[in-house]
Amino acid sequence: MSFFSLGRNKDTASPAFRPDTYAPQSLQTQQPQPQSPPSRSLNQQFADQKRDQKRSSSFRRRLSKPQRLLTGTRGGPLPVVRKGNNNNNNNIDLGTAFSTSPLAMTFGADTSNPASSRLEAAAAAGALAGANTAAAVAEYTSPASSQHQQQGSTLAAAAGTPANSPLAPEVLAARVAERMKTYDAKRINTVKTEAAMAFDYDCIENATDAEKLANQVLLRLKKQDEIAVFQKAGMRTGFGNQKHKAFAGDHFLTNVSLLEDTHVLRAARRAPKGAHLHIHYNACLKPRVLLDLAEKMDRMFITSDLPLVFVGTDDSRTQNFYLCEIQFQITSVQDEKPGNLFDPGYSDRKHMQFREFLRQFPQKEMGMAAMDWLESKLVFSEKETYDIPQTSNGAWERFNGRTRMMKGLFNYETVYRKYTELFLQDLLNDNIQYAEIRPNFMTTNQLWNDDGTAKLDNAGIVKLIIGACEAFKKAHKGVRNFDGIKIIYCTPRSFPNDKVKAALDECILFKQTWPEYIAGFDLVGQESMGKPLRQFVPEFIAFQEECAQLGIKIPFLFHCGETLDMGTDVDGNLIDALLLNSKRIGHGFALPRHPHILQEMKRKNVCVEVCPISNEILGLTPRIGGHAVYSLLAQNVPCTINSDNGTLFQSSLSHDFYQVLVGKSDMGLFGWRQLAEWSLIHSCFSSDSAMADARVRWLEEWRDYVVWLLTTYDAENPETQRVLAEIAQDRRLAARASKL
């Protein structure tokens, strides 16, 4: 076997190293192509392909994806660039970039497979994924099908049966058998066509031997978790004492403690997830982190809108503790209005020192410590989220109260710096390579100094984040694969036009001051309560004109369509996000219900920042299985997975990766790979080369991850042992070659 073919399919090993062959297919974003005539050089072929592609691109655009597949246009002689990956950032020669890495050869994609039919290849890939596809193909190519064929010979006997008379049983059987032949063939074709349209098709088709085995491992782990964790958890009692089995795709907050015992969550944590593109900066660490830091502050005070007293003697006696909205505030000596939250006459959000509050909290009567109670006030619980009368608006009400509670825990200098440092560490711990964070900028949200006597303005906040990030990157240089963070300038959608205009102006100023750190612009807050995007269209267009004049790029990255409603301003935001050329959209839950906007966004390569757990908890779907992401993926819309406000949802990005995997039975390793790759492709990297570099490093991590899955969960399998031995040998040789 050739040294360079290690880790690839045995029967397609290439006799010599070719950079174009060994570049990973999904990085190239091209479909496999048949062998070209040997007389033409690679450069000549490439020039021909570009010319032909230009000629036929308008024709291909007019065809639907299935049509392209069936006419061979997609997989014909031209290297058709996949629509979903075809953005400016992506038209870079990653093949060349990648081929410079010695390890490129270990997991190189097989582009030399001259499959006679792309559809056959798709079905084969589907079978390797262990998917339902495979089962369906097997069912209809089984010996039982050949029985239909044998019976078909008796059909001729039916030819003489008069019209309107009942068919003899053997004639009917013969006719059924004859039609079953056609039916079987059509069904196989349907399965193959659908498999070829799958969002993870490219990853499946170009999988290495190691990835195929690792995918089987991941699908097996899903099943093992069902038995070892969910079945073991026993039955849950529902309405009228009905019993319900626990299962992986059930309510996230119902399962969240069980997930810690699952292999799939462990695998999700270890997976290199690429970029995290939708994360609100005030709610991304565990709530206890901020509470513990607040306890250390001399000038940290707590307030409430209700006195914390017990009412009556029945079950509702603790209702004030549930209904109250707690807030925190760093307060100067001059501004302090002393009060005691446990006094029945307490009112007007008077200040109680936080440490004193912790001392006086009625731990015995509440059955929990003060910190535990405060933590419970910050995060969504199972009961309040899934209780039958709960609504999306009700969940948002709780969400907004929690956001206000977080605000005071977060907006002072010491904690902001510490929080940034911990957040960056958290990215590394969760195997996230890069993030675009969404801090909320407004004049009332400025940072206090630690004694509450002065404030840092928005520029001061950006400087603080950048300073912490630079220090962190320096401290971790060469240790981990990390591209740092960028800032998406966000301001509330509830603001009037002049304030949004001021925010847009400040965003331009920040971009000019820190071009490497400003990723884009967005409006935040509950969409149905704020103003629609179309209210700010003149300001947005003026912003675009000004950016063009100044020669700077600040893409819109709008939240939009985070709703179940149709015909409202909220799903109407999708229209404006499209027309304003939003580079990505946040949530886009309503997008599958707007077929024209969906197709247009797909054509413009707009990526959807999907937030599975957030959408479930805020009432858009009762369980992950009903999430809009699967409709988007079924239509091959580029998506990324995100945590949104993990603090409040008891989640991390790994939890969201877990959810999206268990919500679709046949989704495995290739789904995760495509989602992670899309996250980097649709990031706001400063240059094409920066993105290419990040993607090459991501791929190296991905290879390590595949090896980890195999060594951790499949080491006994002789086939795995063979593949791992080949990879190890390949790496030894590559390391030796790099020293020459």
Ligand SMILES: [Zn+2]
């Ligand atoms: Zn959001």
